[in-house]
Amino acid sequence: MNHLTDTNYFELFGLVPRFKIDLNSLDLTFRQLQAEAHPDRHTSHTQAEQLFALQQSTIINDGYQMLRNPSSRAQCLINLAGKAESAPALSAKFLMAQMEWREAIEDACAARDVLALEALSKRLKHRINVQVQELASDLDEHSDFESADLRVNELRFYEKLRIEIDDALDRLGS
């Protein structure tokens, strides 16, 4: 997925570019910015202003989402540092673990076992939390962008697993 601007989102939201940010403050700024920029606030303005409002409001929504989500926030920091490489290679161990996750999800689906899926979802959430903590330490304490890059890549796999579990629960009507 490509995002549309090279706006520095930390700047847009008045934040110091760090991984650990105050999410409440981010939420507040988001609402304040939209209160100015949202197209609904410009319905009686000129066409040109309405167009700018649409563009600005779009960028604010995009930036808010990028900063709120840990993996895209980390990616923003890596990009800002100019350290984005082509995707680093995932370890064989990590890929094996991925396959085990997938099999567990498939088994639970086949057995229509909602409780098993919910347990997997909990375990995965915990795994994601750990990954995010490690990412924070890489970026904010050690400025180790290479390690962070790899962890972001892994985190994306976990996020995909999470969507898979949610979709499976959805299909089971639960």
Add this chain to the structure above:
Amino acid sequence: MALLQITEPGQSAAPHQHRLAVGIDLGTTHSLVASVRSGTAVALPDVAGRALLPSVVHYQADGEIDVGWDARSNAAKDPRNTIVSVKRFMGRGIADIADAKTMPYEFIESPGMVKLKTVVGELSPVEVSAEILKVLRLRAEESLGGELSGAVITVPAYFDDAQRQATKDAARLAGLSVLRLLNEPTAAAIAYGLDNASEGIYCVYDLGGGTFDFSILRLTRGVFEVLATSGDSALGGDDFDQAIFNWLTESLKLDALTVEDRRLLLTEARLAKERLTDDAVTEISCSLLNHSTVSAILSREMFIELTKPLLGKTFGPVRRALRDADLQVEDVQGVVLVGGATRMPHLRVAVTDFFYREPLTNLDPDKVVALGAAIQANALVGNRGGDELLLLDVIPLSLGIETMGGLSEKIIPRNVTIPSARAQDFTTFKDGQTAMSFHVVQGERELVSECRSLARFDLRGIPPMVAGAARIRVTFQVDADGLLSVSAREQTTGHESQITVKPSYGLTDTEITGMLSAGIANAEHDKNMRALREAQVDARRLLDATEAAMAESGHELLSKLEWNEIWSQIYELAELLIMGDANSLESLRQCTETLNAVTTTFASRRMDESINKALSGRQIESINI
């Protein structure tokens, strides 16, 4: 000279005159219209004092059309020509209507949307809905004493693009200018939130006649932020009537029913359901066309048993929305119930059990949606008091593009806040390929065949390259109305193709114009007059907006030269507007366009200014914390 009639800068536009705007709930069983009067949203009643209008349209052989209460009481006598719950057919094909066979109508498959065969001919659901909207528009104009500037019309959050487009078409046909299609649960949250000055996470559980919607919102000082929305566009209160109907016909072995009998029994089923809200047991008794009597006793326990699967079906979407918003049941501060069907006691118990809290029911579940729509309409036409409200809504269904193998690649996922824009790069499949076809789809399923098709378009003139070398960037932009435009661009040559998605099931502009001008002798002249009036309104609006902007920040943000250039263009357009000549349509449009063009830089500076203001205000605040 004409120029002197222009008001002084800053005096004309800023305090707008109060514009008449309404909110309309176009419901499956009932519809109603509301407006903000002296700061409060109120439902507008008919001459008999009734706010609700049954969404029933009765077509008679002599061309007479009854809408509402009279039509509803005729439903059993003339079922084929009395259209009930037309909302279920909006933007749908026969295949989409699950119980088409048991309905008393004669459906005709036609491209995109079914038609209904009646005594006055084949009718599109759009035309039937327009009859309901016309009655509400006239009611509002009489009650408010003037022509309406615009209307906000509510739709189920889970309506797809085709259903939304059909609703918009119906409004146009009824002579309404649509300010916005607003999601019903969001409208309810606005009415509820402003009324109670609520803060925090609120859910809206909205079981209407034909649709189920569930939305989660965060309410913060006048900002209504939708976090997730889900639902089932083919599940509603009507299905609970149908369950009773099925029980009756099965247990009493009633077969070979006429359409009149079916309609009669469905009405009896609905009344029995309503009685069971207060009573533990109810008796159903009526006589059929062949004079045989139907008589049965239905207990509330039996009704609960019969409708358990239906009620259970609503909690799937509830759980999904909670997962999408990454929230637990405990995070929810309140649950607002919307829709007449939420009066059923066993539904209230089920909701209470799920959320561990009593649902909120202090606003009339039949009116709350229209009231919220009226508040949003008032804000969108720029009336005083409207600036306290800001609504940040989401798209309910993912938008994607078909890729090899008939799979949908999601470009904008569901529950993303709008406006939104995303892009994705695609490449060629064959060596030397110079064209690409794009198929835009909506829905959550992986297979394109299980999603709804929105549009197809081609990009041609791609320079011949080896397979996989071309870079084609496809950009999706969804505006604040939830309308999608898609463009594709070859990155090396900059070759571009672009469309605004309008689903193929909607009526074409020609069809609408045809319907509008039917019966008008001088349609062509009429069309030109309308175009001129629209151009004049546009010009007037731009003049007002520009003058107000100049007065507000012209001195700060413009050089002397820029200031003069804009003013001279303002004068030019104003003079043209006052001349008011029918021949001036083209020059009026052109002059409006020029004023738009010369104010572009100014508009951009104003936007930057307001963003910076919001941000610097914020930074001072964070230092204080």
